[in-house]
Amino acid sequence: MKFTPTKIPGAYLIEIEPITDERGFFARSFCTxxxxxxxxxxxxxxxxxxxxxHKGTIRGMHYQIAPDTETKLVRCTKGAIYDVILDLRASTPTFKQRIATELTADNHQMFYIPPGCAHGLQTLVDDTEVFYQMAGVYNADAARGVRWNDPAFGIEMPLAVNVINQRDRDYPDFTQ
Structure with missing residues (x-):
């Protein structure tokens, strides 16, 4: 696997390294x-x-607070997404900054999201599936979120928003 650090400390874009033959390819997508x-x-x-x-659907921006913060490894296994990491760690030089990339079933790339960062996505095509590996169990009491379109962050999605659930749409303005 190829690990490329991003501008957000602890966040990585990960690419598989396929070994190809007449059958197609084989690659590791995870190795401890x-x-x-x-x-x-x-x-x-x-x-x-x-x-x-439906394409244009927003999921996020989600995170969990301490002591139940989560590390996530995100991969699109069918379709395509515009995937966003937002740094909510006040101690980092990239606080309130974001990075984004297209993860697709065809490019096989993954985002490694460190604790303290929010994660969200917009689907780019209909019938999209995303696979998440989590280094923490979901805890509803620790679950939090921020709005993708909060002016504090300047996140722009590539498509018109067609579907977003009420919780994700109604998060209050971000305050430090």
């Missing part, structure tokens, strides 16, 4: 040893799948 060599948490204890019917 390789993650540990990069200094990354590899203790994934929960896996989640989201399936979204």
């Amino acid at each position: 040893d390789e993650f540990q060599q990069q200094g990354l948490n590899s203790n994934f204890v929960q896996c989640n799948v989201s399936f979204t019917t």
